[in-house]
Amino acid sequence: MRILVVEDDSKVASFVSRALQEEGHQADVAHDGLAGEKQARLARYDVIVLDWMLPGMDGLSVCRSLRRAGVRSPIMMLTARDEVGERVLGLDAGADDYLVKPFALEEFLARIRALGRRANEGAGSLTVQGLSLDLTRRTLSLDGGPAVELTGREFGLLEYLVRNAGRAVTRTELLANVWGTSFDPGTNVIDVYVRHLREKLGAHGHRIGTVRGVGYSFDVA
Numbered sequence: 001m002r003i004l005v006v007e008d009d010s011k012v013a014s015f016v017s018r019a020l021q022e023e024g025h026q027a028d029v030a031h032d033g034l035a036g037e038k039q040a041r042l043a044r045y046d047v048i049v050l051d052w053m054l055p056g057m058d059g060l061s062v063c064r065s066l067r068r069a070g071v072r073s074p075i076m077m078l079t080a081r082d083e084v085g086e087r088v089l090g091l092d093a094g095a096d097d098y099l100v101k102p103f104a105l106e107e108f109l110a111r112i113r114a115l116g117r118r119a120n121e122g123a124g125s126l127t128v129q130g131l132s133l134d135l136t137r138r139t140l141s142l143d144g145g146p147a148v149e150l151t152g153r154e155f156g157l158l159e160y161l162v163r164n165a166g167r168a169v170t171r172t173e174l175l176a177n178v179w180g181t182s183f184d185p186g187t188n189v190i191d192v193y194v195r196h197l198r199e200k201l202g203a204h205g206h207r208i209g210t211v212r213g214v215g216y217s218f219d220v221a
Contacts, residue, residue, distance in 0.1 A: 001025045001026070001046035001047060001112075001116045002025070002026045002028070002043075002044075002045050002046050003020055003025050003026065003027050003028070003045060003046060003047045003048070003049060003112065004027075004028050004029075004030065004036065004039060004040055004043075004045045004047075004048045004049065004073075005017050005020070005027055005028070005029045005030070005049045006029075006030045006031075006032075006033065006035075006036030006039075006040075006048065006049065006050045006051060006054065006059070006062065007029070007031070007049070007051045007054075007078065008031050008032055008051060008053070008054050008055055009051070010031070012051075012078075012101075013029050013031065016049065016108070017029050019105055019108070019109065020109075020112070023109055023112075025112075028043070028045075032054055032055045032056040032057070033054035033055065033056045033057030033058055033059065033061065033062045034056040034057045035056070036048075036050065036054070036057075036062055037057060037062045037065055037066065040062075040066050040071055040073065041066070041069055041071060042172075042173070042176045042177075043176040043177050044073070044160075044177050045073045046073065046074075046115075046116050047073060047074050047075075047076065047112055047115045047116055048066075048073050048074070048075045048076070049076050049078060049112075050062060050063060050075050050076065050077055050078065050095070051077075051078045051079065052077055052078065052079035052080075052081060052086075052090070053079065053080075059077060059078075059079070059090075060089060060090065060093050063075055063077070063090070063093040063094045063095055064093045064094060066094070067093070067094035074096040074097070074115040074116075074118060075094065075095045075096055075097075076095070076096065076097040076098070076099060076111060076112070076115060077090040077095040077097070077098045077099070078099055078101060078103075079098070079099075079100060079101065080100065080101045081100070082100045096115060096118070097111055097114075097115060099111060124136070126159065126162050126163065128162055128165060128218075128220055129220065130142060130143045130144075130204065131162070131201070131204055131207075133155070133158065133159055133162060135159070138150075138152070138155050140155070140158065140200075142201065142202065142203075142204060148200055148201075149200075150197075150200065153178065153179075153193060154193060154196060154197055154200070156177075156178045157174065157178050157190075157193050157194070157197060158197055160173075160174065160177050160178055161208060161216060161217070161218040162218055164217075164218070165217075165218040165219075165220045166217070166218070166219075166220050167217060168211040168214045168215060168216070168217045169215050169216055169217060169218075170214055170215040171190055171214075171215045173215070174190055174215060174216070175190070190215075190216075194208055194210075194216060206219075207219040207220075
């Protein structure tokens with residue numbers, strides 16, 4: 001899973017992100033509320049780990065802002081506050097789980113797995129006019145034919161374009177959501193992967209259109 005950790009304590013952030021990476025997850029870290037809120041809007045995360053006490057913008061405000069913006073990623077609040085009223089505030093703000101510090105690493109990882117399963121229940125498939133993406137097996141089929149082999153990055157790129165079909169997707173969005181970085185390396189890596197996808201899509205390849213000066217779009221017409 002791709003997980004965002006918003007935690008201002010550098011030791012806690014490092015400990016949590018390292019534990020997640022050792023479990024095989026990708027962990028991005030933000031050290032204040034404003035940066036975390038911005039990153040959560042920019043990229044799509046399977047789970048967001050959000051500390052309550054943050055500089056710039058507290059975790060409760062970040063949670064409310066993300067829910068108002070339509071961000072549906074499961075959110076786990078981390079806090080030293082153990083009062084029932086505080087837990088209720090967090091859950092009412094849109095959090096899906098609440099873990100009090102200090103916590104056992106095993107419990108934290110188990111809760112992350114549970115949130116990830118919950119988020120992916122019924123993920124099923126994406127089907128658009130003869131093109132079908134199996135989100136569980138991560139395979140592609142065209143016009144009911146056999147599975148077309150895609151690399152993990154190719155599948156992620158196509159999935160993001162299909163989920164945002166009909167609108168221009170910027171290079172910044174693609175870098176954040178498919179490559180997991182907000183830094184443009186100044187290479188043509190996105191163009192190379194788009195070219196590979198077009199070749200593998202065959203007769204459907206033309207549906208990935210180039211939006212000059214912006215990025216790409218997936219045509220549903």
